[in-house]
Every structure is written in C-alpha cells, then in structure tokens.
Amino acid sequence: MNESEFHQWIYARSEGDGPEGRVLVGPGDDMAIVAWPIGDVMPAVDQVLDGVHFDLAECGPKLAGRKAMARNLSDVAAMGALPMAAVVAVALPVGFAQADAELIYEGIRELADEFHCPVVGGDVAAWRHDAAKLAITVTILARQAGTTAGVTPVLRSTARAGNAICVTGELGGSWLTGRDLSFTPRVLEGILLNFRHKLLAMMDISDGLAMDLPRLCAASGGIGAELIADAIPVHPDALAGRDIDPLDAALFDGEDYELVFTVPRGRLDALLNDPQLPCKVSHIGWTTKEPGLRLRRGDDVTPIFPGGWDHATK
Amino acid sequence: MNESEFHQWIYARSEGDGPEGRVLVGPGDDMAIVAWPIGDVMPAVDQVLDGVHFDLAECGPKLAGRKAMARNLSDVAAMGALPMAAVVAVALPVGFAQADAELIYEGIRELADEFHCPVVGGDVAAWRHDAAKLAITVTILARQAGTTAGVTPVLRSTARAGNAICVTGELGGSWLTGRDLSFTPRVLEGILLNFRHKLLAMMDISDGLAMDLPRLCAASGGIGAELIADAIPVHPDALAGRDIDPLDAALFDGEDYELVFTVPRGRLDALLNDPQLPCKVSHIGWTTKEPGLRLRRGDDVTPIFPGGWDHATK
Numbered sequence: 152m153n154e155s156e157f158h159q160w161i162y163a164r165s166e167g168d169g170p171e172g173r174v175l176v177g178p179g180d181d182m183a184i185v186a187w188p189i190g191d192v193m194p195a196v197d198q199v200l201d202g203v204h205f206d207l208a209e210c211g212p213k214l215a216g217r218k219a220m221a222r223n224l225s226d227v228a229a230m231g232a233l234p235m236a237a238v239v240a241v242a243l244p245v246g247f248a249q250a251d252a253e254l255i256y257e258g259i260r261e262l263a264d265e266f267h268c269p270v271v272g273g274d275v276a277a278w279r280h281d282a283a284k285l286a287i288t289v290t291i292l293a294r295q296a297g298t299t300a301g302v303t304p305v306l307r308s309t310a311r312a313g314n315a316i317c318v319t320g321e322l323g324g325s326w327l328t329g330r331d332l333s334f335t336p337r338v339l340e341g342i343l344l345n346f347r348h349k350l351l352a353m354m355d356i357s358d359g360l361a362m363d364l365p366r367l368c369a370a371s372g373g374i375g376a377e378l379i380a381d382a383i384p385v386h387p388d389a390l391a392g393r394d395i396d397p398l399d400a401a402l403f404d405g406e407d408y409e410l411v412f413t414v415p416r417g418r419l420d421a422l423l424n425d426p427q428l429p430c431k432v433s434h435i436g437w438t439t440k441e442p443g444l445r446l447r448r449g450d451d452v453t454p455i456f457p458g459g460w461d462h463a464t465k
Numbered sequence: 466m467n468e469s470e471f472h473q474w475i476y477a478r479s480e481g482d483g484p485e486g487r488v489l490v491g492p493g494d495d496m497a498i499v500a501w502p503i504g505d506v507m508p509a510v511d512q513v514l515d516g517v518h519f520d521l522a523e524c525g526p527k528l529a530g531r532k533a534m535a536r537n538l539s540d541v542a543a544m545g546a547l548p549m550a551a552v553v554a555v556a557l558p559v560g561f562a563q564a565d566a567e568l569i570y571e572g573i574r575e576l577a578d579e580f581h582c583p584v585v586g587g588d589v590a591a592w593r594h595d596a597a598k599l600a601i602t603v604t605i606l607a608r609q610a611g612t613t614a615g616v617t618p619v620l621r622s623t624a625r626a627g628n629a630i631c632v633t634g635e636l637g638g639s640w641l642t643g644r645d646l647s648f649t650p651r652v653l654e655g656i657l658l659n660f661r662h663k664l665l666a667m668m669d670i671s672d673g674l675a676m677d678l679p680r681l682c683a684a685s686g687g688i689g690a691e692l693i694a695d696a697i698p699v700h701p702d703a704l705a706g707r708d709i710d711p712l713d714a715a716l717f718d719g720e721d722y723e724l725v726f727t728v729p730r731g732r733l734d735a736l737l738n739d740p741q742l743p744c745k746v747s748h749i750g751w752t753t754k755e756p757g758l759r760l761r762r763g764d765d766v767t768p769i770f771p772g773g774w775d776h777a778t779k
Contacts, residue, residue, distance in 0.1 A: 194550065202592065242512060
C-alpha cells in the first residue's frame with residue numbers, strides 16, 4: 152500500500168466541486184477549501200500513531216499530543232492561512248492512565264493556545280485489545296488570513312516552470328534529534344510570507360524535500376525542479392552522529408516541517424532582501440519545464456530519486 | 466478511565482468562548498459551533514475502532530467505513546443541522562490489502578453521497594506493529610439548515626423541567642442484529658422535526674437511552690426525567706434471542722442512533738398529530754425538576770441506573 156497511490160485512487164473518485172460547487176479545493180493539497188455561505192472553511196486531518204510518528208515509551212504522552220497538534224498547524228502554515236479551531240480523537244490502549252491521557256491533552260492544548268486555536272470537540276475511546284497502541288487524530292479548521300482579498304490561501308498546484316524555489320529554516324536530522332516533537336509550526340511565517348510576497352505555491356516538508364517537492368511539481372501540471380546543492384540549508388544537527396553526506400540528511404530525512412514555496416523569478420530579490428523576513432529563507436533552485444528532480448553541483452547535474460519517508464510504506 | 470469524566474476534565478480547561486468569542490458552543494454537545502466571519506461552522510469528530518465499534522472479521526471493511534460516516538452524520542442529525550463536508554483519517558494494520566482499503570472508502574463515500582456531504586481530505590497511515598487493528602476517524606462539518614433564522618441548531622443544554630420527551634423510531638437490539646452497521650442516520654428527520662416543531666433540546670442515542678438521556682438532563686442544568694414504561698418503543702428485533710425484559714434492551718443496549726428530544730408540553734399534541742412527521746415519533750415521558758432518571762409503570766415509579774455503554778470503560 153502506497154499512500155500517494157491510495158490518495159490518487161481517492162481523488163479519481165472525487166465528485167470534483169461537489170454539491171452546489173461547494174468544494175473549491177478537494178483532496179490532495181495541505182488543506183481542502185469548502186465554500187461557506189460567506190467565508191470559506193479549510194479543514195485538514197492528520198493522525199499520529201505510536202510506533203510510526205512517535206515512540207510513546209521514549210517521548211511520553213505530552214509530546215505525542217503536542218506533535219499531533221503541531222502537524223496540523225503545519226498544514227495551516229502551508230496554506231498561509233489562519234487556524235480557527237480544532238477537534239481531537241484519541242484511541243487509548245487498555246490500561247492507559249488517566250494522568251497520561253490528561254498529558255496528551257495538555258500537549259495539544261498548550262500548542263493550540265499559542266496559536267489561539269481553541270479545541271472545540273473530541274472523542275475518546277478505550278481500545279481493549281492486548282497490543283493496542285495510542286492513536287491521536289487532530290482535525291483543524293482554518294480560514295483565509297486577514298480580511299483583504301490579497302491574502303488568499305497558497306495551494307500546491309499553482310507553481311509554474313521558471314519559478315524560484317525557496318525554503319524556510321534548515322533541513323535534516325529532525326527525527327534523530329527530537330526536533331520532530333518540539334518544532335514550532337511555521338504558521339506566522341506562512342501568513343507573513345504570503346502577505347508580504349506573492350507566493351505562487353507552497354507546502355510543508357514532512358516526508359523530506361526530495362519526496363515533497365516532487366509532489367508540489369506534480370500538482371503544478373507535472374513541472375520539474377533543479378536544486379542547487381550549495382544553496383540547500385543543512386541543519387547543524389543534521390548528521391546526528393551518522394557518517395553520511397549532510398546533503399542526503401537534508402534531502403531525505405523528513406519531519407522538518409519547514410515550508411517550501413515558489414515565487415516568480417522577478418520577485419526573488421525583493422523577497423531575499425526583505426528586512427522584515429520572519430525567519431531564515433533560502434533560495435534553493437528553480438522549477439523547470441522538464442519533469443523530475445535534479446541536483447546541480449557546479450556544472451554537474453544529476454537526478455535525485457525520491458527517497459523521503461512514505462508513511463504508508465515505511 | 467471514564468469517558469464522561471475525561472470530557473468534564475477537558476471542559477473545565479476550556480477557555481470558554483475562545484479568542485474573539487469564536488467558540489459559540491464548545492466541547493460537550495453533539496457538535497461544536499464555531500463563529501465564522503459570516504455563517505457558523507459546526508465540526509464533530511468520531512472514531513470507530515476494530516474490536517470496539519465493529520468487528521472487522523465479521524462485518525468487512527466496507528461496513529466499517531460506512532459506520533464511521535454514519536456515526537458522524539448522526540451527530541449532525543442530533544443538531545438538526547445540514548452536513549457540508551467531511552475529512553477522514555485511516556490507520557491501516559500492517560499487510561492490509563489495497564482492495565480492502567478501497568472498500569473502507571467506498572463505504573464512507575456511498576453514505577456521504579446520499580447526504581451530499583463530499584469527502585474533501587484525508588490521511589492514511591500504515592501501522593507497523595504486529596497486532597495493529599483498523600481505526601477510522603471521520604470529522605464532519607455542518608451548518609445551520611435552511612437560510613431562515615428559525616432553523617437554528619438544537620443543543621443538548623436547552624431542555625427545561627416539564628418538557629415532553631420524545632424519541633424517533635424504535636430501540637433495542639441494534640448491535641445484535643447488525644442495525645448498528647446498516648442504520649440510516651436521521652439527518653433529514655432531525656432537520657424536518659427542527660423546522661416544523663420548536664425542539665428545545667436533542668441528542669442522538671449511541672450509548673443507550675438510559676445513558677444518553679441523563680447526559681441531556683445534566684447538560685440542561687441538572688434536571689431529571691420520568692419515562693413511561695409502556696410508551697417506550699421497543700424494536701421488534703430487540704431481544705435477538707435473549708431471555709431478558711424487552712424494556713431493558715430498549716433502555717440499555719445502545720447503538721440505536723435514534724434521536725431523543727424535548728418539546729414544550731403545549732406543543733406536544735401538534736407534534737404527535739403532524740400528518741407530515743418524517744418517521745415514527747413516540748412521546749416517552751417528561752423532564753422533571755427532580756434530578757435522576759425514573760421509570761413509571763402505572764403508579765409504580767422506580768429509579769433507572771445508567772447502564773448503557775460507555776465506550777471508554779467497556
């Protein structure tokens with residue numbers, strides 16, 4: 152079972168724009184956009200599973216809850232949108248302590264409060280089978296940031312060949328050093344970048360730049376991308392003691408939850424020279440008409456084969 | 466761990482009306498109500514777990530998916546509201562077949578289509594531990610039905626002592642005869658009853674009348690209820706071969722997904738004599754100032770102790 156294949160199978164069965172043209176953006180982006188009588192609603196759902204997205208014995212229930220919320224807020228960041236509310240479903244293994252269940256909620260709530268995103272509903276169920284493990288599912292609702300028409304949500308599907316590709320922060324080593332549990336979702340950065348610069352397309356990096364950027368390219372009409380090796384910001388902790396090429400860590404580790412986005416070539420200088428940039432932003436390459444992902448080292452250009460995490464196959 | 470205790474713990478930590486007074490109804494009702502710039506959004510989340518809410522080996526993946534959607538639609542019904550969109554998270558056990566994953570989605574989708582409720586997003590993850598079981602989590606978004614001010618959502622908390630208590634359909638035996646998998650959520654009935662009669666409070670019966678009605682009473686300021694034994698509509702299949710009092714089946718079995726609601730005493734006759742009632746409606750008792758749930762058989766009144774299902778403890 153491959154997650155993206157399954158998603159494609161689902162998309163193929165989508166009704167398109169739904170009853171009354173209600174679905175403005177359906178499955179496949181970081182969030183959907185549902186037309187409301189006035190003012191569109193953006194929902195997204197993301198689950199974290201013990202043994203897949205966190206190790207409960209190692210990180211404890213509070214960080215597990217925090218991560219569930221953080222991943223959803225990262226989806227909101229990837230739209231350059233504003234979080235409004237969240238609902239939470241928790242499946243507890245048999246014998247799970249009340250105090251630990253409360254810690255899950257505290258981890259969710261503390262991060263939600265930072266972003267003024269109230270938790271408005273939930274479902275708790277005990278899972279009475281011998282080897283049950285903890286599952287936390289958060290659904291988040293967001294809306295367009297600001298009240299002006301200029302701050303619309305940033306989709307994955309609106310990049311064009313010849314765009315400059317940029318990334319926030321630094322990549323690599325996240326899940327080896329615990330940043331995958333402690334990261335602050337780039338919600339404010341997503342809104343500010345969207346507000347100050349005309350972003351064309353954006354997504355968050357959860358499965359690794361080498362896995363996620365091709366998804367953005369595929370969604371944008373099957374374009375490609377050429378990355379500049381020296382320009383990719385590698386996190387100082389990316390190696391985490393491993394004896395590998397640091398660039399491989401940055402490309403393939405995943406769990407970075409940084410934003411990758413494109414801007415028109417003519418707006419790149421203004422972006423990079425903006426004195427009010429909310430965080431480090433690196434220009435890492437260009438989108439191309441030719442499909443596929445390639446890496447440039449000087450004059451040498453080689454293909455990159457997606458090797459990021461696929462949560463449905465790992 | 467008791468589910469309602471945990472919910473109470475969560476409610477106690479709620480910020481009340483949230484940032485900008487955004488949370489009109491918080492945790493504790495069938496759905497929350499979140500103020501949107503114009504037009505309120507109602508989200509609800511509900512998960513179904515293999516071994517708790519369904520038995521995958523017995524019912525197969527399609528009915529499991531259907532039930533996940535049906536329970537959420539039943540929450541919308543319980544508000545007398547209109548479903549607008551849903552998002553789905555599925556945790557698949559290791560080795561789960563692609564064809565079975567597709568059947569889960571078909572079950573969700575067929576029922577969602579009946580109610581014109583597009584599935585707009587999702588998350589699929591494979592759970593690589595040896596004894597992992599299937600979990601399906603649906604979050605549904607709804608809005609006020611109709612465009613007139615008269616059709617507002619029906620809360621749990623707005624019953625008053627002296628109201629007539631009514632229930633749709635017939636109760637008992639649902640999970641023994643498979644109606645818990647095949648039931649049609651009372652969405653249309655909820656909207657029509659809400660539209661034609663001034664319902665004061667409403668919820669759906671998932672854990673049994675004897676468990677759920679006290680929740681409505683507790684939410685409505687700690688009132689009580691007296692049920693009339695002869696008036697409670699027992700499903701013809703309620704016994705399912707068991708040698709028990711049929712009334713116990715109707716009170717305690719749960720998984721009925723019928724609607725229980727209250728109307729002012731003076732409006733009861735108009736309700737019961739409405740020639741356009743969308744389904745069977747039975748008047749089963751009265752709310753009382755005195756707290757607690759009681760059963761009247763002729764002149765004999767005895768307390769009923771909640772014995773419905775509690776998903777967090779069973």
